[in-house]
Amino acid sequence: MTKKALAGVATFAAAAIALSGCTGGAADDDPSNTIDGEVAGDLTIITWRTDLVENGQFDEYIAAFEEQYPDVSVEVEAITDYAGEMQTRLTTDNYGDVIGIPASVQPDQFEQFLEPIGEKADFAETHRFLNGASYDGTQYGLAIGGNANGVLYNKRVFEEAGVTALPTTPEAFLAALQQVKDGTDAIPMYTNYKDGWPLGQSFGNLGGVTANPDAASEMAEDPAPWSEGKDMYAIDGLLYDAVAAGLTEEDPLTTNWEQSKVDLATGKIGAMTLGSWAISQFQDAAEANGASADDIGYMAFPSNVDGAQYSVIAGDYNLGISRHSESKAAAWAWIQWFIEESGFAENEAMISTMASAPLPENLAGLEEAGVQLMEMNPAPAGEEGLLNEVSSDSQVDLFGNIYRQELVDVARGAADGDKESFFADLNERWGASVERLAG
Amino acid sequence: MAIKDSTAVDVAVDRFHPEGRVQRPSGAARRRRILRRLTPYLFIAAAVALLVLLTYWPAANLLYFSVTDWDGLDQDLNYVGADNYVRVFTDPRIFEVFYVSLYYFGASFIQIGLALYFATILSFNTRFKNFFRGVLFFPYLINGVAIGFVFLYLFQPDGTLDTVLSWFGLADPPQWVGDPDIANWSLAGTSVWRYMGMNFVLFLGAIQSIPSDIYEAAELDGANKWQQFWAIILPGIRRILGLCFVLSIAGSLSVFEIPFIMTGGANGTSTFVIQTIQTAFTHRQVGIASAMAIVLLAIVLAVTFVQRKLFPDEKVDLT
Numbered sequence: 001m002t003k004k005a006l007a008g009v010a011t012f013a014a015a016a017i018a019l020s021g022c023t024g025g026a027a028d029d030d031p032s033n034t035i036d037g038e039v040a041g042d043l044t045i046i047t048w049r050t051d052l053v054e055n056g057q058f059d060e061y062i063a064a065f066e067e068q069y070p071d072v073s074v075e076v077e078a079i080t081d082y083a084g085e086m087q088t089r090l091t092t093d094n095y096g097d098v099i100g101i102p103a104s105v106q107p108d109q110f111e112q113f114l115e116p117i118g119e120k121a122d123f124a125e126t127h128r129f130l131n132g133a134s135y136d137g138t139q140y141g142l143a144i145g146g147n148a149n150g151v152l153y154n155k156r157v158f159e160e161a162g163v164t165a166l167p168t169t170p171e172a173f174l175a176a177l178q179q180v181k182d183g184t185d186a187i188p189m190y191t192n193y194k195d196g197w198p199l200g201q202s203f204g205n206l207g208g209v210t211a212n213p214d215a216a217s218e219m220a221e222d223p224a225p226w227s228e229g230k231d232m233y234a235i236d237g238l239l240y241d242a243v244a245a246g247l248t249e250e251d252p253l254t255t256n257w258e259q260s261k262v263d264l265a266t267g268k269i270g271a272m273t274l275g276s277w278a279i280s281q282f283q284d285a286a287e288a289n290g291a292s293a294d295d296i297g298y299m300a301f302p303s304n305v306d307g308a309q310y311s312v313i314a315g316d317y318n319l320g321i322s323r324h325s326e327s328k329a330a331a332w333a334w335i336q337w338f339i340e341e342s343g344f345a346e347n348e349a350m351i352s353t354m355a356s357a358p359l360p361e362n363l364a365g366l367e368e369a370g371v372q373l374m375e376m377n378p379a380p381a382g383e384e385g386l387l388n389e390v391s392s393d394s395q396v397d398l399f400g401n402i403y404r405q406e407l408v409d410v411a412r413g414a415a416d417g418d419k420e421s422f423f424a425d426l427n428e429r430w431g432a433s434v435e436r437l438a439g
Numbered sequence: 440m441a442i443k444d445s446t447a448v449d450v451a452v453d454r455f456h457p458e459g460r461v462q463r464p465s466g467a468a469r470r471r472r473i474l475r476r477l478t479p480y481l482f483i484a485a486a487v488a489l490l491v492l493l494t495y496w497p498a499a500n501l502l503y504f505s506v507t508d509w510d511g512l513d514q515d516l517n518y519v520g521a522d523n524y525v526r527v528f529t530d531p532r533i534f535e536v537f538y539v540s541l542y543y544f545g546a547s548f549i550q551i552g553l554a555l556y557f558a559t560i561l562s563f564n565t566r567f568k569n570f571f572r573g574v575l576f577f578p579y580l581i582n583g584v585a586i587g588f589v590f591l592y593l594f595q596p597d598g599t600l601d602t603v604l605s606w607f608g609l610a611d612p613p614q615w616v617g618d619p620d621i622a623n624w625s626l627a628g629t630s631v632w633r634y635m636g637m638n639f640v641l642f643l644g645a646i647q648s649i650p651s652d653i654y655e656a657a658e659l660d661g662a663n664k665w666q667q668f669w670a671i672i673l674p675g676i677r678r679i680l681g682l683c684f685v686l687s688i689a690g691s692l693s694v695f696e697i698p699f700i701m702t703g704g705a706n707g708t709s710t711f712v713i714q715t716i717q718t719a720f721t722h723r724q725v726g727i728a729s730a731m732a733i734v735l736l737a738i739v740l741a742v743t744f745v746q747r748k749l750f751p752d753e754k755v756d757l758t
Contacts, residue, residue: 087512091512194702254596395532414617415707
């Protein structure tokens with residue numbers, strides 16, 4: 001009896017030691033384990049694309065890669081709540097070999113988690129979208145592809161409503177939505193308020209409104225970005241005005257993202273502010289529900305600078321190499337192969353990271369309309385994370401939905417205030433944090 | 440039983456040999472005796488270790504994080520002293536949300552009232568007694584996330600609730616979660632539906648532990664059911680009633696899953712716990728969020744303490 005109890009305690013203690021031992025990997029010891037070393041070993045890839053793993057597409061990528069590099073054995077691990085789970089995984093040493101760099105990792109923290117892959121300048125000629133994964137001139141990852149930003153709409157609905165020319169100003173856009181409301185049964189614009197994250201998509205247009213590639217780094221030091229004539233005023237103002245004019249769904253608290261794809265594709269919704277990554281998903285939804293994929297249109301954010309329209313293009317997730325990886329060379333080979341040769345960007349209709357690759361077909365609409373694609377300039381050295389820091393400190397979640405939900409509430413009369421008072425409050429919170437972080 | 444007996448023998452032996460010499464001074468016997476003394480501790484060791492590992496260690500960590508500026512990721516934590524606590528107490532937006540707790544606190548009275556009503560009715564001889572008990576307790580067994588989704592469909596415009604209301608000629612119902620004046624009541628109502636079963640079972644158990652001869656005596660004296668309720672049941676379950684109030688105060692301060700699933704804290708339904716989560720994971724301020732969690736713990740402890748002082752735990756005497 002006592003022996004068994006003792007054994008039980010001993011087992012438990014051993015398990016505890018083993019558990020804590022997990023975090024004490026010794027991957028950094030081997031001097032030959034660099035990205036220039038021998039391409040061999042086991043490779044674990046952690047991805048957020050559960051859909052590609054489930055439908056077998058990822059296995060095809062792996063098979064193609066292993067054929068080219070027979071000494072490497074690749075395993076993939078897909079995580080549904082990628083951003084949330086990776087934040088916890090990153091506090092251990094065990095987070096795979098190749099990861100998509102989670103947005104919660106700040107640029108100045110890259111070196112804590114990731115293996116540098118070279119100087120940023122070395123990639124500048126050949127690659128797009130380098131800013132998202134570089135810090136102080138060092139590159140820590142490469143984007144899997146990129147997206148344009150703008151507004152997704154249903155061409156048939158707009159035609160039915162009698163909208164002939166795509167709006168190029170916020171006023172014209174609101175007028176077009178009004179026409180949709182009057183002339184069709186469709187909800188002119190859908191906010192996806194309940195799911196929340198689609199509200200943050202419009203932030204991707206920062207810089208495109210005023211054709212200012214430095215808008216993001218300027219905003220990080222601007223005490224009042226929600227002032228007339230600035231990007232944020234136009235972006236959030238458009239949402240406010242559309243909601244205030246009753247051009248959005250009636251009860252925003254019961255929206256549903258999956259359903260909204262079907263509804264837009266079948267003409268029950270007119271438009272949504274989304275990145276161009278969404279186009280293929282909406283086209284699929286259209287095909288699956290008896291509508292035509294050709295109905296899905298994409299336009300730039302309704303604004304112009306002296307008649308010219310701009311759409312910001314930016315990188316999606318960046319692939320990086322774990323600092324604790326035991327086969328860094330194989331990981332680096334995978335990243336290069338995945339971006340240059342796998343055909344992933346074409347399959348997903350994304351803008352390829354390779355500067356030499358052509359634009360995807362689904363952006364033809366933007367090209368026809370004469371929209372110019374622009375990439376943002378990098379933040380000044382040492383200030384790469386400043387915008388995020390101000391956003392966190394002021395609790396104005398630029399990339400998220402919390403303050404935009406409040407904005408919708410104010411606009412639909414469900415909370416106190418009006419456009420001026422709400423933007424003034426945002427400016428005050430933002431300005432206080434700018435001052436706190438600058439000082 | 441066997442262990443207890445042999446220990447007694449050992450002690451007796453020791454008394455006769457004060458120097459510690461025993462009749463069989465072999466090392467094996469002594470080891471066995473030490474092991475025997477250790478046995479109870481070894482048995483609880485696993486439980487204590489798990490408790491420390493899963494409860495006290497994380498709580499200690501929370502306390503530690505609350506005095507740092509940790510963002511949930513960085514490998515360096517900077518000590519910032521009481522800064523986070525100062526921020527929690529000086530930022531009006533943080534404490535504003537306790538206003539929302541009042542809805543749930545108000546609803547908890549309805550909840551306790553209903554639970555008491557059903558528990559009393561179903562403790563008497565009612566037809567289909569066990570069936571109704573099952574029905575009333577059932578919601579408590581369902582996963583809270585599932586309940587959130589079910590009620591979300593119920594409250595949707597032209598959803599189940601609106602359809603049922605229209606049968607009774609109530610056209611043009613409000614937006615149950617879309618209207619900010621009603622949203623918190625809808626959510627609090629959902630909470631009542633979910634947690635009433637718990638109160639109900641507690642009350643029912645307490646009522647049934649009252650000896651039946653007291654009821655018989657009351658009936659012989661000619662007391663009706665109403666008088667039995669006031670004179671026997673209510674005093675008999677006073678302690679459980681007090682406990683339920685403490686639980687409902689603590690519960691309404693830390694409401695989480697129902698608003699989190701149903702509205703995500705939007706439309707003025709944010710609670711303190713939702714705000715803590717947003718601070719930690721959306722705004723990446725784990726330090727401040729930890730301080731908020733500690734403050735909530737302190738508030739709940741304080742409320743419980745005050746409640747216990749005001750309504751001390753009297754011994755119930757029905758005779």
